[in-house]
Amino acid sequence: MSKLIRGIRGFKDISPDEAFRHRYAEDRTREHFARFGYREVRLPLVESTELFARGIGEATDIVDKEMYTFPDRNGVSLTLRPEGTASAVRAYLEGNWKAPSGVTKIFYTGPMFRYERPQKGRYRQFYQIGLEAIGGPGPLVDIEVIDLLHLLFVGLGVNDVKILVNSLGCPACRPAFRDDLVDYIKAAAGKLCSNCLRRIETNPMRVLDCKVPTCREALEGAPVILGYLCSDCDDHFSRVTAGLTGLGVPYEVDPKIVRGLDYYNRTAFEAVCDRLGAQNAVAAGGRYDGLAREIGGDAYGIGFAIGLERLTLVMDWKSAELPVVDYYVAAATQRARIPALGLADVLRGKGYLVEADLEDRSLKAQLRSANRAGALRVLIIGDDELRDETVQVKDFSTGQQQTVGRDSFLKELQALKTG
RNA sequence: GUGAGCAUAGCUCAGUUGGUUAGAGCGCUGGACUGUGGCUCCAGAGGUCGAGGGUUCGAAUCCCUCUGUUCACCCCA
Numbered sequence: 001m002s003k004l005i006r007g008i009r010g011f012k013d014i015s016p017d018e019a020f021r022h023r024y025a026e027d028r029t030r031e032h033f034a035r036f037g038y039r040e041v042r043l044p045l046v047e048s049t050e051l052f053a054r055g056i057g058e059a060t061d062i063v064d065k066e067m068y069t070f071p072d073r074n075g076v077s078l079t080l081r082p083e084g085t086a087s088a089v090r091a092y093l094e095g096n097w098k099a100p101s102g103v104t105k106i107f108y109t110g111p112m113f114r115y116e117r118p119q120k121g122r123y124r125q126f127y128q129i130g131l132e133a134i135g136g137p138g139p140l141v142d143i144e145v146i147d148l149l150h151l152l153f154v155g156l157g158v159n160d161v162k163i164l165v166n167s168l169g170c171p172a173c174r175p176a177f178r179d180d181l182v183d184y185i186k187a188a189a190g191k192l193c194s195n196c197l198r199r200i201e202t203n204p205m206r207v208l209d210c211k212v213p214t215c216r217e218a219l220e221g222a223p224v225i226l227g228y229l230c231s232d233c234d235d236h237f238s239r240v241t242a243g244l245t246g247l248g249v250p251y252e253v254d255p256k257i258v259r260g261l262d263y264y265n266r267t268a269f270e271a272v273c274d275r276l277g278a279q280n281a282v283a284a285g286g287r288y289d290g291l292a293r294e295i296g297g298d299a300y301g302i303g304f305a306i307g308l309e310r311l312t313l314v315m316d317w318k319s320a321e322l323p324v325v326d327y328y329v330a331a332a333t334q335r336a337r338i339p340a341l342g343l344a345d346v347l348r349g350k351g352y353l354v355e356a357d358l359e360d361r362s363l364k365a366q367l368r369s370a371n372r373a374g375a376l377r378v379l380i381i382g383d384d385e386l387r388d389e390t391v392q393v394k395d396f397s398t399g400q401q402q403t404v405g406r407d408s409f410l411k412e413l414q415a416l417k418t419g
Numbered sequence: 420g421u422g423a424g425c426a427u428a429g430c431u432c433a434g435u436u437g438g439u440u441a442g443a444g445c446g447c448u449g450g451a452c453u454g455u456g457g458c459u460c461c462a463g464a465g466g467u468c469g470a471g472g473g474u475u476c477g478a479a480u481c482c483c484u485c486u487g488u489u490c491a492c493c494c495c496a
Contacts, residue, residue: 006487009487009488060494061494065420066494066495083496112496114495114496116495117421117491117492118488118489119489119490119491119492120489120490120491121496122495122496126496127496128496195493206494260494260495261495270496271496277490278490278491278492279494279496281495282496283496284495284496285496304496305496306496307496308496330455332454332455363454364449364452364456365448366455367457368455368457369456370456372446372456372457378455378456380454380455383454384454392454392455394455394456396456396457399456399457
């Protein structure tokens with residue numbers, strides 16, 4: 001036998017049990033989005049590399065070292081999408097999807113690709129469901145989007161997720177903050193870890209959420225973005241937080257949250273859960289008023305994406321309904337094998353989940369199998385039943401069994417269905 | 420890209436200072452019960468001990484290399 005060909009690192013197979021949870025989480029999320037008027041769009045998995053380079057930012061880690069980029073047969077550089085927002089905005093501009101109301105509400109779901117080392121809650125192909133509200137400058141849009149996210153967790157019964165919000169300012173007010181922050185960090189450089197020293201150059205805002213205790217201590221008096229907001233940004237943020245409070249959305253203002261993508265401005269938010277390990281964000285997003293301009297258009301926008309794998313890790317599955325085997329059809333004799341499969345087909349035609357033995361096993365083995373599968377009822381057919389046109393109906397919870405005419409059994413089913 | 424841990428039956432894992440036929444629980448198959456599940460008892464099948472090399476009389480065990488995987492760093496959903 002030749003060697004088993006294995007899957008690629010970071011590209012996980014999703015087992016039936018996991019797929020069931022993904023499907024459930026995704027369906028519930030879709031329904032929730034739809035109630036807020038969001039409509040699904042289906043976007044390509046592949047875009048021109050330029051879209052992400054310009055939209056997300058050349059200097060970001062995603063673009064710099066995490067993209068799956070390759071030339072197509074004509075030598076054009078293509079990239080497997082690492083996130084959905086750039087594609088969504090591109091499609092909005094290209095298709096002129098401007099809604100009469102002024103805010104276009106769309107959502108997407110599907111795989112994203114990033115070349116990273118896999119770890120808990122992080123894969124090279126991972127699944128997101130995200131939405132974008134394009135066209136409105138806020139802050140009412142911001143409020144509704146965060147409210148929507150909060151209510152989604154409530155609806156899913158997830159209660160240990162915290163929503164953190166912050167404002168990243170805008171191109172008018174962020175530079176002053178950044179300069180002061182860099183000055184402060186440089187003054188405190190002696191107490192910082194090597195990672196933070198490197199971040200002074202690469203991404204100074206990241207120094208603020210370093211996990212090293214000595215760094216945290218050294219940064220206690222560091223400048224806070226919220227103190228630098230221009231009057232427009234400050235007003236925007238005040239209205240967002242007041243709106244969330246007014247709607248009863250629990251949130252925490254966390255000046256340390258930062259976005260890894262260049263296009264974000266003003267409102268930024270994350271939903272975090274400490275049961276997720278190091279990758280604690282189950283959903284994240286923010287406002288991106290500059291993105292459209294970067295890719296040749298013009299539009300306000302805000303959105304977020306939920307990591308489906310992470311969402312399923314956070315959800316409580318104890319009470320989830322698993323598929324139930326309604327009937328197991330057992331053949332007591334060889335002659336009854338095909339009639340048993342035929343009866344199973346009739347029941348499936350009426351909408352029941354029906355299992356039957358496919359391995360020529362003994363009646364005892366079939367019943368054991370039915371029991372393991374959690375079947376509610378078993379139908380048994382043997383030579384006697386074939387001759388008399390009957391079927392043995394056994395209720396597995398009580399163990400009671402009775403002989404019923406085949407036709408009247410099926411008629412009874414019909415009555416139950418319509419009743 | 421960096422670091423640490425792990426890799427033994429379908430699954431979860433034991434396996435002593437290196438020692439002869441590598442074990443358990445669960446699961447699977449059959450029987451006790453000629454056509455009846457769960458509980459019990461009995462029997463059975465199932466393993467190139469991740470791969471390759473080395474040390475040794477002898478390696479699942481010690482050493483090296485590789486691969487896979489997990490967690491963490493980085494970063495992010």
